[in-house]
Structure formats: structure tokens, C-alpha cells
Amino acid sequence: MMISVIIPTRFRIKELQDCIKSLESQSSKPDEILIIADVDDLDTEKFFKNYKTDNFKIQFLKSNGGTCIKRNLAIDHAKGDILVFLDDDVILHKDFIKNTKDIFIDEQVNLVTGYIFDALDLTNPSVMRRSDIDYILENPNDEFVNIIKQKVFHNSNVNVGQSYFFIKMFRNLLKSIFLLESPLKGKILPSGYRSEMPSLEKIKENQRVEWVFGGNFAVRKDVLRKFRFNESLEKYPYALNEDLEFSARVGKKYDIFLSPKMLLLHLRSPGRKIVGSKRYSCLVISTYLVAKIKGNRVAHRWSVFGLILNSILKLPFDKIAKDEIFGVFSGVKKIKELT
Numbered sequence: 358m359m360i361s362v363i364i365p366t367r368f369r370i371k372e373l374q375d376c377i378k379s380l381e382s383q384s385s386k387p388d389e390i391l392i393i394a395d396v397d398d399l400d401t402e403k404f405f406k407n408y409k410t411d412n413f414k415i416q417f418l419k420s421n422g423g424t425c426i427k428r429n430l431a432i433d434h435a436k437g438d439i440l441v442f443l444d445d446d447v448i449l450h451k452d453f454i455k456n457t458k459d460i461f462i463d464e465q466v467n468l469v470t471g472y473i474f475d476a477l478d479l480t481n482p483s484v485m486r487r488s489d490i491d492y493i494l495e496n497p498n499d500e501f502v503n504i505i506k507q508k509v510f511h512n513s514n515v516n517v518g519q520s521y522f523f524i525k526m527f528r529n530l531l532k533s534i535f536l537l538e539s540p541l542k543g544k545i546l547p548s549g550y551r552s553e554m555p556s557l558e559k560i561k562e563n564q565r566v567e568w569v570f571g572g573n574f575a576v577r578k579d580v581l582r583k584f585r586f587n588e589s590l591e592k593y594p595y596a597l598n599e600d601l602e603f604s605a606r607v608g609k610k611y612d613i614f615l616s617p618k619m620l621l622l623h624l625r626s627p628g629r630k631i632v633g634s635k636r637y638s639c640l641v642i643s644t645y646l647v648a649k650i651k652g653n654r655v656a657h658r659w660s661v662f663g664l665i666l667n668s669i670l671k672l673p674f675d676k677i678a679k680d681e682i683f684g685v686f687s688g689v690k691k692i693k694e695l696t
Contacts, residue, residue, distance in 0.1 A: 360441060361390075361435040362440075364443050365393045367395050368398055369445050370401050372445055372624065373446075380413070388414065393418045393419070393420055394417070395421065424586070425586035425599050432585065438577065440578055441457060446626035457471075460575075467577050468569065468611050468613050469575050469616050470569035470574040471570065471615075473570055473573050473623050477625045480509065483524055483525055483528050485522065487556070493515055538550070543566030544566075545652070547652030547656035548644065551601055554615060568601050569613060571599060571600030584610075587602050587603065593638070595639060596643075634680040634687065637685050641685055642692060645688075661689060
């Protein structure tokens with residue numbers, strides 16, 4: 358079984374170096390790594406021209422496209438039987454590749470997404486997961502936990518009040534009313550949105566879900582001969598929810614599994630951050646396209662109303678709330694042009 362790791366990147370050489378270092382430290386090494394950078398990302402190109410390792414082969418590719426275009430380019434060049442897709446700002450558990458190989462020994466498994474410890478989720482009370490904090494507190498000597506403590510908490514004490522989790526419960530309850538979230542975990546909702554993944558302690562060996570984390574999943578190359586990433590999403594003006602749209606299409610033919618053994622830390626490093634009008638426009642369009650595949654237009658319209666109401670309630674406190682409302686209406690207008 359040959360493993361190819363695919364990492365699109367854009368001007369984040371420091372984070373990418375840490376990611377490569379964690380691949381170098383794997384208990385079982387991948388066979389090759391494909392790095393796909395922007396044409397004008399000269400620092401990344403220079404680094405890999407001088408990079409030497411005996412642990413795996415490196416393919417360095419360049420593209421002016423976004424995430425979907427870069428991933429599709431890498432698929433065409435990858436030689437592995439199993440393709441692992443990562444973001445450039447992740448750090449892997451040392452057994453990540455080994456566990457991925459073990460999972461795909463089962464020939465009935467075609468597509469698996471791993472569990473992500475997200476730096477933003479770990480520090481934001483409104484989205485924080487109790488199971489993530491429990492895992493950190495209950496495994497103080499684990500090497501992976503020590504990386505999380507160092508990178509996210511900067512070696513300070515992890516101390517989370519009970520009230521934080523009630524904040525999240527209340528927030529998710531409100532979102533569920535408008536089909537932006539659901540108590541049913543790992544689902545693609547009729548509105549075109551997704552519910553969050555099950556908590557770590559509730560994941561069975563391989564648990565069926567309906568979507569993949571774009572920065573942490575593995576798939577047999579044979580599947581990708583039939584399904585590619587939707588490059589048309591990048592004209593809206595960038596590919597938001599490309600992993601969700603991909604999942605909605607692939608999930609019609611193949612089971613998608615969530616594994617608690619493919620663990621990584623997503624650092625959420627600064628990059629191209631699109632907020633306000635453009636982001637909400639992309640959000641409305643991408644979820645509409647997912648709803649066409651998996652749900653229905655009525656549910657999507659209800660979710661749009663929820664987005665508008667949420668932004669209206671934020672108007673007195675958040676200066677970008679007005680831009681969000683404008684973005685929602687802009688997205689709705691573009692949807693009408695598509696139909």
C-alpha cells in the first residue's frame with residue numbers, strides 16, 4: 358500500500374515546515390509528499406529546492422489556482438493507492454500515517470476523515486469541546502498533548518469553566534432552529550450546512566458520517582477517478598465549503614467514516630482571511646449547491662433567514678454585521694442567476 362500526502366499551500370512556509378517536520382517524525386513514513394504552492398510563492402519554492410530527506414519522495418508543484426485546483430493537480434501527479442489530504446498548518450500525531458494504513462487494510466473502506474484538535478475551538482468558549490479539553494487533561498504525558506499545550510496554550514495551565522460549555526449548548530440550540538446546526542452529529546443538513554462531528558470519546562472504531570474535514574482525510578485513488586473537487590466554486594470568488602460539496606457528491610456512492618486514530622492539530626495560522634460581505638456571499642452560494650445535492654431549497658431559504666436575523670441582532674455590537682447582511686443578499690442574487 359503506497360501513501361501519498363497532498364498539501365496545498367499559500368505563503369505559509371514556517372507553518373509548512375512544522376507540518377513536514379511532523380511527517381518526518383511519523384512512526385511509519387508516507388511514500389511521497391506533494392506540495393502545491395502558488396506560482397509566485399518563491400520562499401516555499403526555494404525551501405523545497407534545497408530540502409533533502411531519505412524518508413519519502415517530495416513532489417513540488419505550482420499553480421495559480423485555489424484549493425480545489427491545487428488538489429486536483431496533485432491527484433493527477435500522485436502515485437499512491439491512498440491519498441491523504443492535509444492543510445499546510447497542521448501537526449500530526451506520530452502514529453497518524455501508521456493508523457491510516459491500518460484502517461485501509463479493510464478493502465471495504467474507501468474514504469476516512471480524521472479527528473481534528475482545532476486551535477480556535479480549544480480557546481473559544483462558544484465552540485469549545487468538552488471532550489477535547491478532557492483528552493488534554495487526562496493525558497498530560499502524551500507527546501501529542503504536549504504539542505497542543507505548547508502551540509495553543511503556550512505551556513500555561515488548561516483551565517476551563519463549566520459555564521463555557523453551556524454557552525456552546527445555547528449557541529448550537531439557536532443555530533439548530535435555522536438548520537445551521539443539529540444535535541445529530543456528522544450530518545449534512547437539508548439546508549446545505551453541516552452539523553459538527555461527534556465528540557472524541559463518542560467515536561467508535563470507524564463511525565459513519567456524511568462529510569470530511571478538508572484538512573484531514575484519506576481516500577483511495579480509485580474514488581478520485583470518479584470524483585474531483587469542484588473548481589467552479591472558486592469563482593464565487595473562492596472555494597468555501599469545497600470539502601462539504603465534495604462529500605455530498607461522494608457520499609451518494611461511498612460510505613464516509615470518521616476515525617479517532619487519525620489525530621492532528623490544526624493551528625489556524627493567519628492566511629487569506631475573507632470576512633464580511635464576500636465570505637457570507639460565498640457561504641450562501643456554497644451551501645445552496647450542497648442543498649441541491651443533499652437537501653432542498655426550502656430548507657436553504659430558511660437558513661438564509663437565520664443568517665440575516667443573526668446579523669441584524671449583531672448590528673449594535675459588531676461593525677461588520679452590516680457587511681454580512683449585504684453578503685447574504687449578494688449570494689441570494691447570484692443563486693437566482695444560477696437557476
